[in-house]
Structure formats: C-alpha cells, structure tokens
Amino acid sequence: MSVLLEVEHIEKSFEETKVLKDVSFSLNEGEVVSIIGSSGSGKTTLLRCLNFLETPDEGVIKVANEVLLDMKNPATLKESEIRKKRLRFGLVFQSFNLFPQYTALENVMLAKELLAKEQPEYKLRKKEIQEEIKALSVKLLQQMGLSERMNNYPHQLSGGQCQRVAIARALALRPDILCFDEPTSALDPELTGEVLRVIKELADQNTTMIIVTHEMAFARDVANKVIFMDDGVIVEQGDPKEVFENPKEERTKQFLARYKQG
Amino acid sequence: MELILEQMPIVLPALNAGFIQTLKLFLVTLVGALPLGLVIAFGAMSRFKPLSLLTKLVIWIVRGTPLMIQLLIIYYFPGLVLDNPIWGSGEKGRFLAASVAFVFNYACYFAEIYRGGIQSVPIGQEEAGLVLGMTKTQIFFRVKLLQMIKRIVPPVSNEIITLVKDTSLSRIIALQEVIWAGQAFMKGTQGISGAIWPLFFTAVYYLIFSGVLTVLLGKLEQKLEYFR
Numbered sequence: 001m002s003v004l005l006e007v008e009h010i011e012k013s014f015e016e017t018k019v020l021k022d023v024s025f026s027l028n029e030g031e032v033v034s035i036i037g038s039s040g041s042g043k044t045t046l047l048r049c050l051n052f053l054e055t056p057d058e059g060v061i062k063v064a065n066e067v068l069l070d071m072k073n074p075a076t077l078k079e080s081e082i083r084k085k086r087l088r089f090g091l092v093f094q095s096f097n098l099f100p101q102y103t104a105l106e107n108v109m110l111a112k113e114l115l116a117k118e119q120p121e122y123k124l125r126k127k128e129i130q131e132e133i134k135a136l137s138v139k140l141l142q143q144m145g146l147s148e149r150m151n152n153y154p155h156q157l158s159g160g161q162c163q164r165v166a167i168a169r170a171l172a173l174r175p176d177i178l179c180f181d182e183p184t185s186a187l188d189p190e191l192t193g194e195v196l197r198v199i200k201e202l203a204d205q206n207t208t209m210i211i212v213t214h215e216m217a218f219a220r221d222v223a224n225k226v227i228f229m230d231d232g233v234i235v236e237q238g239d240p241k242e243v244f245e246n247p248k249e250e251r252t253k254q255f256l257a258r259y260k261q262g
Numbered sequence: 263m264e265l266i267l268e269q270m271p272i273v274l275p276a277l278n279a280g281f282i283q284t285l286k287l288f289l290v291t292l293v294g295a296l297p298l299g300l301v302i303a304f305g306a307m308s309r310f311k312p313l314s315l316l317t318k319l320v321i322w323i324v325r326g327t328p329l330m331i332q333l334l335i336i337y338y339f340p341g342l343v344l345d346n347p348i349w350g351s352g353e354k355g356r357f358l359a360a361s362v363a364f365v366f367n368y369a370c371y372f373a374e375i376y377r378g379g380i381q382s383v384p385i386g387q388e389e390a391g392l393v394l395g396m397t398k399t400q401i402f403f404r405v406k407l408l409q410m411i412k413r414i415v416p417p418v419s420n421e422i423i424t425l426v427k428d429t430s431l432s433r434i435i436a437l438q439e440v441i442w443a444g445q446a447f448m449k450g451t452q453g454i455s456g457a458i459w460p461l462f463f464t465a466v467y468y469l470i471f472s473g474v475l476t477v478l479l480g481k482l483e484q485k486l487e488y489f490r
Contacts, residue, residue: 051393087395097390101408101489110404111394155490173394 002064004029004208005177010059012045019045020056021232027177027225030206034219034240037229038255043212046229047179050210051091052082063088063176090170090178094185096162098154104165105150108137112172133172140168144198160191164198171202178202180211196222216259220244228252266459272452273460280443281467283353287360287429287439292422294365299372306377317373324370329363330431336363337435353438360432364425371421379414380406412486419479426472440464 005027012020020042027033035043048054050061052069055077061069068085070076098107112133116122122129141150144164154162163183170178180199184192196218203209203222213219219226220240227237228247236243236252247253305317324332337359341347349355383406391401433441444461447454454460 053389053392083395083397086393089393091393093386093390095386097384097386099387099390099405101412111391111396114396114400114404153489169394 001028001030003027004064005210006060006062007046007050008060008062010046010049010056010061012042012049012054012056019232020049023059023229023232023234025227025234025237027208027210029208031224032203032207032209032211032222033225033227034223035210035212035227035229036214036216036219036255037235041229042232043229044181047091047181047210047212050177050179051089052086053091087173088176090173090175092163092166092170092178092180092183094182096154096159096166096186098162098166098169100154103151103153104141104146104157104161104168105134105137107154107165108140108169108172109133111169112137115173137168137172140171141165143201144168145194158191159187160194163187163195167195167198167202176208178207178209180209180213182212182214184213184215216244216256228255230255269447269454269457269460272454273447273457273463276443276446276452277440277460277464277467280438280440280464283357283437284429284439284467285471287357287364287432287437288425290361291364291368291425291429294361295368295372296418298365298369300376302369302373303376303380306373307380321370321373324367325374329367329428330434332367333360333363333431333435356432356435356437360435360437364429364432368421368425372418375414375417375421376410378417379410382413383409408486412489415479415483415486419476419483422479423472423475426475427468430468440467 003026007026008024010020010023011018023042023046025033035046037043045054049056049059056069056071058071059069060067060071067073067076068088098104099110102110113130116129116133119129138150141147144167146161146164146168149157149161149165154165157165163186167178167183183199184195187195192215196215199209199211199218200222211219211222223240225237226240226243228235228243228249228251230251236247236249243252244256247256302317302321306314306321308314308317337349337356340349347355349359387405387409388401391405396404429439430441432439433445436442441461441464444464447457447460449455
C-alpha cells in the first residue's frame with residue numbers, strides 16, 4: 001500500500017500559545033486514522049492546517065509525493081495555488097456548516113458546479129455536465145440514506161441528516177483525503193449512530209480518512225491507526241488495538257482511564 | 263365639515279402635487295443610499311486603518327447630528343458662507359440639496375445595518391466554502407449575500423418607514439413637499455386662507471404610504487422565510 005499523506009514537523013502557534021509542536025505522521029492510501037485526545041490538544045488545528053484554513057508556522061505537507069506546503073519554500077504558499085490544493089482534502093465540520101438557503105441536493109452540487117464552470121468545455125456541454133453533477137449528487141445522497149430528503153432545506157433536517165448531507169457535499173469533490181472534525185459532537189446521542197454508520201461504510205470502501213473524534217469505541221473500530229495527541233504533540237501512534245489495550249505512554253493511559261470511568 | 267367638502271377640490275390637487283415631491287425625494291434617497299451604504303460599510307470594515315477610522319468618524323458625525331441641521335448646512339453653507347450657491351435657485355436647487363443630504367444621511371444608517379448583517383453570517387459558512395474550493399467572490403455572492411439580505415431586511419424596512427416621515431424635514435429649506443403644500447392654505451393660496459385642516463390632512467398621505475410599504479416589505483420578508 002502506498003503512502004498517500006505525509007505530514008512532517010508541523011508547528012503552529014496562536015499568539016504566544018504553541019498549539020502544535022513538531023507533529024509528524026503519515027497515512028496510507030485507503031486507510032483511516034483516528035485522532036483522539038482531550039479538548040485543546042491541537043487535533044482540530046491539525047485538521048485545519050491540512051485543509052489550509054490555518055497556515056502552520058513550520059512544516060511540510062505532502063500528498064502522493066507532491067509537496068503541497070513547505071513553509072521553507074515560499075513558492076508553495078501562493079494564494080492562487082492554495083485553492084486547488086485544498087481540493088485534495090475534504091473537511092466535515094462539527095457544526096455541519098451547510099448553506100441554509102440551498103436544499104440538501106443544491107448543497108452537494110454547488111461547489112462542483114462552480115468548479116465545472118471554470119472548465120473550457122463547460123459552455124459547449126453545459127446541460128450534459130449539469131446532468132452529470134446532479135446524477136452524482138443524487139447518488140451520493142442515496143448512499144447517505146437521504147433519498148427522501150434531497151429537496152429539504154437544512155433547517156428541515158435533523159442534525160444527523162445534516163451531517164450526512166455535509167459528508168455527501170465533501171465527497172462530491174472526490175477529495176484524496178476526507179477529514180472529519182468531531183463529526184458527532186454537535187449531535188444528540190441518539191443521532192450519532194447514523195453518522196458513524198456512514199463513516200464506517202466509507203471506511204469499508206477504502207476511503208482515506210482522518211477522523212478527529214471523542215467516540216473511543218468508534219475510533220478503535222473504524223481506524224487502521226490511532227494517534228493520541230496531548231498539549232500539541234503526538235504522544236503515541238500505532239495500531240488501534242495496541243494503543244487502546246497496551247498504551248505505552250503514561251499520558252495515554254491516563255487519558256484512556258478517564259474515558260473508561262466515563 | 264361643509265366648508266372642508268367645499269375646499270376639498272382645491273386642496274387635494276395641491277396636496278397631491280406636494281406628495282409627488284415627497285415621493286420623489288423618498289425614491290431618490292433609496293436609490294442613492296442603498297448602494298452607497300454598501301460602499302460605506304466596506305469602508306468601515308476595511309483592514310486599511312486610516313480608511314476605516316475616517317469612515318467611522320463620518321458615520322458618527324452623520325448619525326450623531328440631526329438630519330434637519332445637516333439639511334440646513336448643506337443647503338445654505340455653500341451660498342451664504344462660501345458665496346458659491348452650488349445648488350442653484352428655486353425648487354430644483356432645494357430638491358438637489360435635500361437629495362444630497364438625505365442620501366448621505368441614510369447611507370450612513372444603511373452602512374451600519376449592512377455591517378451588522380455581513381458580520382453576523384457565521385465564519386463557518388466562509389470556511390465551508392473555502393474547503394469546497396470556492397473563491398472569496400463566489401462565497402460572497404453564492405453563500406453569504408442572501409443570508410445577509412435575510413438578516414438586514416427587517417432593520418432596513420424599519421429605516422425605510424422612518425424615511426417616509428423624515429422627508430417632511432425638507433420643509434425646513436422650503437422644499438415644496440406635502441407639508442409645505444398643506445401649510446400654504448394657512449397663509450393663503452388659491453382663495454383659501456386660515457385653513458388648518460389641509461395641514462392636518464397631510465398625515466393621511468403618510469399613513470397610507472407607510473401602510474402600503476409595510477405590506478410590501480412584509481411580503482419580501484416572508485419570501486426569505488423559506489430558509490433559516
């Protein structure tokens with residue numbers, strides 16, 4: 001299996017606070033990594049750096065051997081390029097961030113349509129391309145179990161349904177790596193299952209994913225690899241079974257013990 | 263009562279003519295101030311500090327002083343102090359000066375409403391657009407604009423209803439709007455003098471006009487209720 005993502009020596013500070021300290025990890029194509037750790041450990045900031053919503057102070061991000069970002073090489077920091085590089089990654093937010101004025105289907109289609117409009121052949125095959133995008137979006141929503149909900153607006157959907165629309169919206173752009181930022185944290189407990197189930201299905205289809213989550217059982221179950229972060233550093237990473245059952249580091253043990261107590 | 267009915271055929275056309283002038287000032291103000299407000303809002307939100315400070319100073323002065331004084335200064339200052347009557351004479355000059363004062367005053371109020379509207383769209387909307395590969399321009403027009411409009415329609419409607427009545431302030435520079443037309447029958451015109459009822463009756467014009475606007479703006483608000 002080939003390495004798809006390489007993250008090397010990422011550092012990030014906000015004002016005086018160091019949020020990420022020398023964070024490095026890699027991810028193989030088709031694999032899933034779960035990132036666990038308490039609030040404020042830097043998990044979300046790491047995802048935001050990968051999606052170019054934050055710029056790290058130091059470090060390198062490579063996807064399929066292509067250097068997307070190298071803080072030592074200003075040529076990789078050009079604003080105009082960043083937009084394209086972002087498309088390598090998808091991001092599903094904790095709070096969904098669906099566009100309220102569009103239906104579920106329109107939410108999924110919008111970005112894809114705007115990108116298609118930039119293609120030279122768009123004017124020639126406009127109808128055809130739009131049909132293709134619509135068919136793809138419908139298929140994705142069906143896959144998310146939302147066949148009946150496509151024409152509903154976000155405020156007419158439950159949180160779990162909204163999050164599944166958001167997943168379809170991210171998938172529509174076919175990112176190399178799909179990132180989840182605590183996808184179930186904003187949901188009522190009875191709605192987390194339906195979202196976790198679709199993520200599990202994506203994992204079974206070998207979608208490369210990075211999942212930041214507080215759902216420990218899920219993190220363990222879905223991932224090929226677990227990363228435990230604390231205070232901006234990766235304390236421990238490895239096979240989920242190993243990390244959860246035989247953590248080597250004291251901090252990991254303490255964190256997991258706190259979770260078991262509930 | 264009999265007298266009023268007798269005077270009505272003379273008074274109504276005069277009030278109607280005055281109301282046309284009121285309506286003109288109202289429309290010119292909206293057409294000018296709605297877009298100008300957006301420019302001022304962007305000025306106030308500019309990351310270039312001198313520009314945003316200057317804009318905020320202007321907004322403070324305009325919103326912090328009575329529109330009536332602004333009208334007086336704008337109309338009389340060039341002619342009486344600078345000896346350069348740029349507005350020209352007669353009703354045309356008065357209308358021009360009143361338009362400038364109203365457009366500028368209302369643009370400042372709209373600017374603050376727009377600013378609130380723009381800043382109230384959650385940052386997550388922009389971030390969602392960014393990670394989907396949209397440009398900032400696409401995000402503004404395709405994602406944020408309608409959400410902004412939805413948020414600003416109620417406060418803008420409020421200002422518009424206020425504007426209906428504020429147009430009467432232009433009476434202070436003798437613009438021949440509906441109040442001026444009603445008052446004329448007190449001093450005496452077209453064979454009627456000492457009649458106060460035409461002045462009181464102008465209130466009916468404002469009431470009907472603001473009523474119509476309330477219904478129309480309410481409809482617009484309703485149209486945007488399909489999303490939350």
